[in-house]
Amino acid sequence: MSKIINVSNRLPITIVKDDQRYTFKESSGGLKSGLEGVKETIDFLWIGWPGLAVEKSMEKPLEQEIKDKLGYLPVFMSEELADLYYTKYSNGILWPVLHNFIFDCDYQEKYFNAYVKVNELFAKKVLEVLEEDDFVWIHDYHLMLLPKLIREKTKKSVTIAFFLHTNWPSPEIFRIIPQAKQICDSLLYADLVGFHLLKYKSNFTHTCEDLLNTKVHDVIYYKGHMVKIRNLVLGIQPNKIFDTIDSEKTKIDMAKIAEKYKGKKLIIGVDRIDYIKGLDLKFKAYDLFLENNKEAVIFEQIAIPSREDISTYKNYEIRISTACNSINDKHGRVVEYRHESVDFNYLVALYRSADVCIISSLVDGLNLVAFEYIAAQRDRSGVLLLSKFAGCSSVFNTPMQFNPMDCSELARLIKKALEMPEIERKRIQQNLFKVVINNTTGHWAKKLLKEMTII
Numbered sequence: 461m462s463k464i465i466n467v468s469n470r471l472p473i474t475i476v477k478d479d480q481r482y483t484f485k486e487s488s489g490g491l492k493s494g495l496e497g498v499k500e501t502i503d504f505l506w507i508g509w510p511g512l513a514v515e516k517s518m519e520k521p522l523e524q525e526i527k528d529k530l531g532y533l534p535v536f537m538s539e540e541l542a543d544l545y546y547t548k549y550s551n552g553i554l555w556p557v558l559h560n561f562i563f564d565c566d567y568q569e570k571y572f573n574a575y576v577k578v579n580e581l582f583a584k585k586v587l588e589v590l591e592e593d594d595f596v597w598i599h600d601y602h603l604m605l606l607p608k609l610i611r612e613k614t615k616k617s618v619t620i621a622f623f624l625h626t627n628w629p630s631p632e633i634f635r636i637i638p639q640a641k642q643i644c645d646s647l648l649y650a651d652l653v654g655f656h657l658l659k660y661k662s663n664f665t666h667t668c669e670d671l672l673n674t675k676v677h678d679v680i681y682y683k684g685h686m687v688k689i690r691n692l693v694l695g696i697q698p699n700k701i702f703d704t705i706d707s708e709k710t711k712i713d714m715a716k717i718a719e720k721y722k723g724k725k726l727i728i729g730v731d732r733i734d735y736i737k738g739l740d741l742k743f744k745a746y747d748l749f750l751e752n753n754k755e756a757v758i759f760e761q762i763a764i765p766s767r768e769d770i771s772t773y774k775n776y777e778i779r780i781s782t783a784c785n786s787i788n789d790k791h792g793r794v795v796e797y798r799h800e801s802v803d804f805n806y807l808v809a810l811y812r813s814a815d816v817c818i819i820s821s822l823v824d825g826l827n828l829v830a831f832e833y834i835a836a837q838r839d840r841s842g843v844l845l846l847s848k849f850a851g852c853s854s855v856f857n858t859p860m861q862f863n864p865m866d867c868s869e870l871a872r873l874i875k876k877a878l879e880m881p882e883i884e885r886k887r888i889q890q891n892l893f894k895v896v897i898n899n900t901t902g903h904w905a906k907k908l909l910k911e912m913t914i915i
Contacts, residue, residue, distance in 0.1 A: 462591045463503035466495065467582060469546070469602035471508035471532050482514065482522055486530060491599065491625075495905055506532045507585050513539040535585050537578060543769075544574030550602045551767055553637065558601060558626045559736045559823045562636050564772060572639055576605060583609035590614055595912060598622045598650070608646035619912055622647055623654040625694070626825035627851065628663045631670040641671045648672070648682040652911055654690045656826045657851055661691040692907050693855055695899035696828055698835040704808040705836065713809035721813075725878050727759045728814040730807065730829045732766040733777045733799070738820035738847065738864040739763065740776075743783045743795070745820075745870035750791045753875055760796040760810065811836030816877045818845045820864040826851040831899075834892045841885035843877040844892065845870065855899065856892050 472492040475484040486492075495504070514522055519536045526532050537545070549571040556565055583606055586596060590610075596618060598606050607620050634640050644667060647653050655661045665676040674680050680687045704710050717726070727746070731737040739761070746759055763780060767773045777799060784797040802810075811817070817833040827850045834844060834856075846853055847864045860877065862869050877885075 462594045463505060465586055465589065465594055465596045466504065466506045466599075467586060467596065467603060467606065468506070468508045468599040469550070471506060471510050471526075471534060473510055473526070473530065473532065475510045475512045475514075477512070482512075482518060484510070484526060491901075495901075504531065505589060507535060507582065507589075508532070509537065509542070510534045513537065513542065533585060533589065535578075535581050537581060541574055541578065544571050545578040546602070547767070547769055549575040551770060554601045554604075555626070557633060557637055558629060560627070560629050560633055561735065562633060567638055579603060579605040579609055582606055583613060586610055587613055590616060590618060592616050593618065595619045595621070595909075597908075600625050604643045605646045607648075607650040611649040620650040621652040621654065621908065621912055622650040623692075623908065624660070624825075625656070627823055628655060628660040628667070630663050631667040634663075634667050635671060640667075644668050644671050648674070648680060648687050649685070650687060652688040652690060652908070654692055654908060656691065656693055657854055658691045659854070660825075660851075661689055665689055688911060690908070690911055692904050693899045694826060694828070694904045695896065695901055696831040696835060697901050698831075698896055701808055701811075701832060701835040702838070704805060705812060705838070707805060709805040710809045710812075713806045714813055717809055717813045721758050721760075724756045724758045725815045726813055727757060727816045727818060727874065728810055729759070729761040729818050729820075730764075730810075730833075731762070731819075732764045733773055733780070734766055735772065735776050736821060736823050738822045739780045740783060741822075741864045741867060742818055742820035742870070743780070743787060745864075745867040746795075746874065747783075747787050747790070748867050748871040749874045750787070750794060752871070755878060757878070758794060758796060760814075761798065762802055762807070762810070763797065763799045764801050765799060807832075808836050811842075812838075812840065814842050816843050816845060816874065818870070818874070819847055819850050820870070821847045821850040822864060824850040824852070826855075828852075830856065831896050834889065834896045837889055838893065841882055841889050843880060843885055843888065845873050845877060856895055858888055858892060860888065 468491065472487050473484045474487045475482060514536050523534050526534055553565050553567060553571065582603060596610060601624060607622055610620060655664065668674040668680060669676055674682055680689060729742060731739060781797060781799060784795045787795050811833045819827055819830055821827055830844060830846060830852045843860060844858060846856060846858060846861050848861045849864065853861055860873060862873050
């Protein structure tokens with residue numbers, strides 16, 4: 461094999477314009493962490509959008525600088541094109557449908573045309589550096605047309621894998637997308653299509669049967685081409701959390717949290733602002749718990765800003781902040797609502813300090829917050845309350861799962877978690893901790909590469 465070309469919507473960099481000059485730095489993320497070990501043994505190039513429109517005259521010099529310093533190759537696009545491709549089609553149509561939300565999508569042909577154009581830009585960039593025997597690894601719903609575009613435009617012998625990091629819905633849901641058949645057709649030009657969970661894999665194969673009349677076993681044979689369909693759990697890098705726990709800054713943050721919430725049980729939530737996360741239901745359940753229990757508690761919710769240029773997300777955030785204010789008016793200061801990102805040290809300190817963490821997703825590709833909380837608890841006995849509809853609910857065998865639509869059930873589970881004997885809390889935590897340790901990003905990357913006989 462010559463090299464791995466890793467392709468995702470965003471590069472793991474933050475780029476800013478200062479006066480007339482662009483500066484950039486590397487940023488962290490689960491995907492980046494998972495590929496660190498792979499990069500040490502195989503030539504590796506990462507292609508993606510830097511997240512910012514750059515003046516035409518600056519594109520070439522900035523591209524060269526990013527490539528020379530970080531080994532990344534940026535794909536540039538205008539603000540208008542990025543809005544149509546990313547905001548309107550990827551996150552306005554694909555994201556909700558992939559998560560079973562089908563009634564608030566604005567289908568316009570120009571949005572899909574922009575999606576096609578950006579996928580073509582990515583294909584052009586891949587083809588510029590593609591060599592014989594390269595492995596092209598494509599990630600997520602933003603780039604589902606890319607496998608076919610690459611395969612049709614090269615005669616080189618290359619391996620292509622596509623991994624979806626979200627849910628894949630039933631055929632009845634997915635076919636609502638006007639371009640559903642075109643998307644499935646493109647994905648089957650890959651040599652491997654991967655998903656986190658078996659049920660997503662099953663939904664995809666049934667969708668292909670429905671739309672393309674494919675014959676499905678553990679592989680799909682399509683247009684004379686064999687495609688492996690696999691489910692591989694992503695996980696996290698727990699060692700990063702362990703190292704952060706031991707840092708001086710995290711210890712200081714933990715001391716501040718302990719002082720701030722002295723004498724109270726601490727419940728936490730960490731979610732992006734997104735209608736799939738069920739935050740409104742989480743706080744209805746918490747309100748119900750408070751009505752029937754007088755225990756001294758505080759709920760700190762980290763609500764990470766997300767897609768604020770989409771009105772659905774803006775309006776959802778207003779609903780959540782209003783609900784939190786209403787609870788505080790009714791019960792005293794029992795919610796600390798933070799609509800902001802927090803640094804990783806504080807996040808780990810919060811995870812480690814919390815008696816209970818609630819994940820109330822209505823649907824979720826996986827949800828790595830659950831993994832992070834369990835890893836940060838490590839030798840402690842915090843309790844994870846987990847929605848049955850979060851993707852990782854099928855990975856974590858815990859009795860503390862609930863239906864987020866049943867607020868009474870969650871209210872009872874909050875009470876149960878806070879009153880649970882220490883020995884039972886520890887037993888549950890230890891079982892979940894084993895799952896986290898056995899499902900790391902490194903394991904995920906190596907399993908996928910092994911499937912493709914890359915390692």
